[in-house]
Amino acid sequence: MVAIAYSVAFEGIEARLVEVQCSVAAGLPGFAIVGLPNKAVSEARERVRAAFGALSIALPSKRLTVNLSPADMPKEGSHFDLPIALAILAALEIIPVEELGRCVCLGELALDGRLVPVAGALPAAMTAAEDDRALICPRPCGAEAAWVETVPVFAPATLRDAVDHLTDRRPMARAIPGTIGDIPAAGCLSEVKGQERAKRALEIAAAGRHHMLMVGPPGAGKSMLAARLPGLMPPLSPIEALETSMIHSLAGLLKDGGISRLTPFREPHHTASMAAIVGGGRGAKPGEISLAHNGVLFMDEFPEFPRQVLETLRQPIETGEVTVARANAHIRYPCRFLLIAAANPCRCGYLADAARACSRAPNCGADYMGKISGPLMDRFDLRLEIPAVSFHDLELTADGESSDKIASRIAAARAVQAHRFRDHPRLHVNAEASGALLDDIASPDSEGRDLIARASERLGLTARGYHRILRTARTIADLDGAENVRAPHLAEAISYRLPFITGG
Incomplete structure (x- = not known):
């Protein structure tokens, strides 16, 4: 039988x-x-x-x-x-x-x-x-x-x-869904003293899912800023929560049947292998970039990651999916994530401090940041230097804007984007817009066109860099509640594309 x-x-x-x-x-x-x-x-x-x-x-x-x-x-x-x-x-x-x-x-x-x-x-x-x-x-x-x-x-x-x-001897009742999982709060952005420019960049990154690179000395607050980013992100939609939970289910990360609508936050160590970051290994399991799907991937000590791992990120950043190729199968995982990278300006971390910098300055900074290739650097919409926090800033009381207040502005900007892309089911945020659609939603006025033309000539912008400035400016305009992209929005977006002074 x-x-x-x-x-x-x-x-x-x-x-x-x-x-x-x-x-x-x-x-x-x-x-x-x-x-x-x-x-x-x-x-x-x-x-x-x-x-x-x-x-x-x-x-x-x-x-x-x-x-x-x-x-x-x-x-x-x-x-x-x-x-x-x-x-x-x-x-x-x-x-x-x-x-x-x-x-x-x-x-x-x-x-x-x-x-x-x-x-x-x-x-x-x-x-x-x-x-x-x-x-x-x-x-x-x-x-x-x-x-x-x-x-x-x-x-x-x-x-x-x-x-x-x-056999119908003792039929079972249907299982019921588990409670929605919860994640402990990571702290409020108002607890971060100083670093107002970095806080503004975090708001822009969260509003439009723009990848961001922070460069600064040890103790400047880069990790502290990144850890508070999930508190700024809006809750996952039911579809996004289900997509993310399916990946976590395959990885065995769902506990007690809980499915959370809170933003995933993954922070792999710089010693992680390519299979751990991108996916692969035994059974071609999802990697950190897929586990961060619809969430945040924080990579601290960014230049310390193996060069091969960093270069592998270029294609997933653009397409939002990764293919793990094997001899007998090609496994595809979604990976729409917000990449937040942090780095010291050089290996010792004190390149800008004349009293503490090593004898190889400034070449040590150029060599260290040179581990990040030009094509990969070009994929960061926001690049900013994080200065050391002064003693005066540490004495200030924590009276800055709370994460809840900033999150409300971000949610309003995300709602505008959801309405804008309602006829484009594969698009969710400004960072994903391209082609004729980007020209339509982020076309600058005459003053803005003159500004970006001068910036392109002086900074040597690539076509990718030009389009990323338009996307960032569109998000800044959404945060301001502006219908059109104007010169001030472009000026702020361009300011986040300036070369690093500490990078050589």
């Missing part, structure tokens, strides 16, 4: 339906799993055998063959344990084949029959909904998968619970 269960295989954030076919036939006793399984899937034989023992079920002295179809697609992960076990039970006529065929199953089996949580329950629920099937997953994954309201989600704690549900 041949019985069929259904599971999923992950390709990026997509979950592809997989038939788990089980045949019990006469012949030499054996248990084979075919269909390009990896080591974790092949080891399911022993976990299933032990879990059956916990249920007092013995495998028959026959030939058991489990085929994972389509057979030419690689299968990875321990989540195939549960569908393999249920397919065998259906082939042994312990559970009804028809009932099993209405479900998509995933879950790892412990040796005592418990179901262990696995990554990817949320994408699996999306696939089950598209195929009009229910989902059976481990109990800790139920609250996560239940956010897809169009699919019935059942979350047994053990293999016995799953069998009792499918």
Whole structure:
């Protein structure tokens, strides 16, 4: 007899339906799993055998063959344990084949029959909904998968619970969505003393998702400024929250089924590998740029990252997605993130301080900042120097604008952009506008055209730099509530493109 269960295989954030076919036939006793399984899937034989023992079920002295179809697609992960076990039970006529065929199953089996949580329950629920099937997953994954309201989600704690549900001995109630996850507040921007220009740049970056590079000595407050950026960002829309949560689900980062609408904030260390930043490694998992999708990616000590890693960022910054190429597959992940980079002006960090700078100044600054290539530097809309905080600034009371007040202006500017791009579903913020649309929404007046012409001649702007100035000026105009881009907006945008004095 041949019985069929259904599971999923992950390709990026997509979950592809997989038939788990089980045949019990006469012949030499054996248990084979075919269909390009990896080591974790092949080891399911022993976990299933032990879990059956916990249920007092013995495998028959026959030939058991489990085929994972389509057979030419690689299968990875321990989540195939549960569908393999249920397919065998259906082939042994312990559970009804028809009932099993209405479900998509995933879950790892412990040796005592418990179901262990696995990554990817949320994408699996999306696939089950598209195929009009229910989902059976481990109990800790139920609250996560239940956010897809169009699919019935059942979350047994053990293999016995799953069998009792499918045989109608003890039907389970549908799982309910978990509470929305919350993130502790990162502090208020009013706590940052001084650095008024940097605060203004953060407001512009958050309003239009403009990438930003801060260069300044140690202790100037670069990390402190970046840590407060998520508090300025508007909440994720329901669609954005679902997209981001699907990526976090694949990475196993969703806790207790909570889906948050707060902005993701990722800050990888400069020793992180390319696979950790861009994605890849075993199973081609999403990297930090995808985990920061719809959020903020903060890269401190930016020149200290490997040159190869930095150059790999150029294409995702432009397209909003990254493709992890492998010999047998190309995995695509979304990665629309706001990049905030911070760097010291040189390796010692005190290039501008004549009393503390090293003997190699100013060449040490040029060499250090030279690790950031021109094409990558050109992709930063906002580039500003962060001066050291004076003792006078430290004595001031924290009476600056609060994050809530700045966030309200940013939310108003985002609302203007949402209305502007209502007929362009792939566009969300000014930083994504290009071509004729950018010319239409950010066309400067005659005074502004003269200003940007002089700036292009003196600064040697590239075409990319010219368009990024227009996008930044459009965001500044939105923050000011202006309908058209005027010369003051362009002047401020140009001021963030000036070369670094400390860069040599």
